[in-house]
Amino acid sequence: xxxxxxxxxxxxxxxxxxxxxxxxxxxxxxxxxxxxxxxxxxxxxxxxxxxxxxxxxxxxxxxxxxxxxxxxxxxxxxxxxxxxxxxxxxxxxxxxxxxxxxxxxxxxxxx
Amino acid sequence: xxxxxxxxxxxxxxxxxxxxxxxxxxxxxxxxxxxxxxxxxxxxxxxxxxxxxxxxxxxxxxxxxxxxxxxxxxxxxxxxxxxxxxxxxxxxxxxxxxxxxxxxxxxxxxxxxx
Numbered sequence: 748x749x750x751x752x753x754x755x756x757x758x759x760x761x762x763x764x765x766x767x768x769x770x771x772x773x774x775x776x777x778x779x780x781x782x783x784x785x786x787x788x789x790x791x792x793x794x795x796x797x798x799x800x801x802x803x804x805x806x807x808x809x810x811x812x813x814x815x816x817x818x819x820x821x822x823x824x825x826x827x828x829x830x831x832x833x834x835x836x837x838x839x840x841x842x843x844x845x846x847x848x849x850x851x852x853x854x855x856x857x858x
Numbered sequence: 859x860x861x862x863x864x865x866x867x868x869x870x871x872x873x874x875x876x877x878x879x880x881x882x883x884x885x886x887x888x889x890x891x892x893x894x895x896x897x898x899x900x901x902x903x904x905x906x907x908x909x910x911x912x913x914x915x916x917x918x919x920x921x922x923x924x925x926x927x928x929x930x931x932x933x934x935x936x937x938x939x940x941x942x943x944x945x946x947x948x949x950x951x952x953x954x955x956x957x958x959x960x961x962x963x964x965x966x967x968x969x970x971x972x
Contacts, residue, residue, distance in 0.1 A: 778958035789862070789948055789963035790901070797958055835900055844889045844908075844955030845916060848900030 753836060753849040761857050766823040768852040770836030771816075777842045779812060781821050784833045784851070793821075793834075826856045860884050864949050864964035871939045871971050879934040879967050881949030888954045890932040891916070891961070892924065894945040901948060907932055908954070939971045 754769045770779070778797045782790040796803045796812045796819070803810050809822040823830055833853045837846040865880045883890065888909045893901035893916075903916030907926040921943060923935040932951075936943060947967045952959040 780958075780960065782963075787965075789965045790950075790961075792960035792962070795958050795960060837900075839955065839958060842955055842958055844891065844952060844959065844961065845903055845906060846901075846961065847917075848893075848902070850898065850900050 753834075753852045755852060756850070757853045757855075759855040759857065760826060762826060762828055764826055766826050766830070766854055766856070768821045768834050768836075768854070770819045770821070770849050772819075772836075772838050772847075772849075773817065774838075774840055776814075776838045776840050778839045779810075779819050780837045780839070780846065781808075781810060781819075782835045782837060784835065786832075790835065823854075826854075828856050828858045830854060831856045862949055862951055862962050862964035864947075864967050866967060867965070868968045869970070871936075871969065873939060873941060873971060875939050877936050877939065879936075879947055879949075879969070881932045881934065881964060882930050883932075883949075883951040883962070884930065885951060885962065886929060887951035887962070888929070889959070889961075890926065890949065890951045892922070892932070892934045893948045893950065894918065894943075895948060895966075896945050904934065904947075936969075941971045943969065944971045945969060 780795045781793040807824045833851045835851045836849045891906035892904040905924040907913045949964045950961040952961040
């Protein structure tokens with residue numbers, strides 16, 4: 748079963764614009780992670796946020812977590828063509844490493 | 859650093875054949891796992907291991923076997939391939955998940971069952 752639902756499924760923006768992706772989940776979690784997947788490649792870890800955290804930053808990435816709404820968002824600022832990829836949220840309900848992934852958001856950044 | 863290495867990258871099988879997908883990591887990670895990714899879907903956990911000699915089932919384990927005789931290797935065996943097992947398979951590893959750890963993924967094995 749899919750824990751996370753991501754919105755939108757696809758997003759197309761111009762270089763320099765900001766991109767926001769949302770993730771909703773169903774059960775309580777210990778941490779939520781965001782991954783990027785370039786076409787034909789494996790997933791690359793971007794950022795992890797724990798259930799007692801509300802916001803984290805990493806370079807041009809900003810992640811928020813609202814456990815009351817069971818939702819998270821990933822903001823990529825000043826996007827670049829190289830950010831074109833699929834982005835997945837994944838939840839870990841018990842810090843066991845058993846991740847449950849959302850369906851992903853496909854981001855296209857046009858030069 | 860090689861990271862997580864998966865072989866083969868591509869494979870075509872006939873229904874009923876068996877095969878082993880290889881996964882090796884050189885980061886001394888305790889935790890390893892196998893996922894499958896189907897079109898339009900996120901990854902689903904097949905099996906995982908918290909250390910050598912210890913394995914457990916994930917969300918979709920039927921039709922697959924695993925073993926973990928060393929820290930480095932975590933092969934996935936398809937016992938009798940079925941068309942429903944056509945998918946892209948990813949192996950991942952991390953330090954003990956404890957307080958939440960980033961997982962490192964291989965580049966996948968693209969498997970087609972005819």
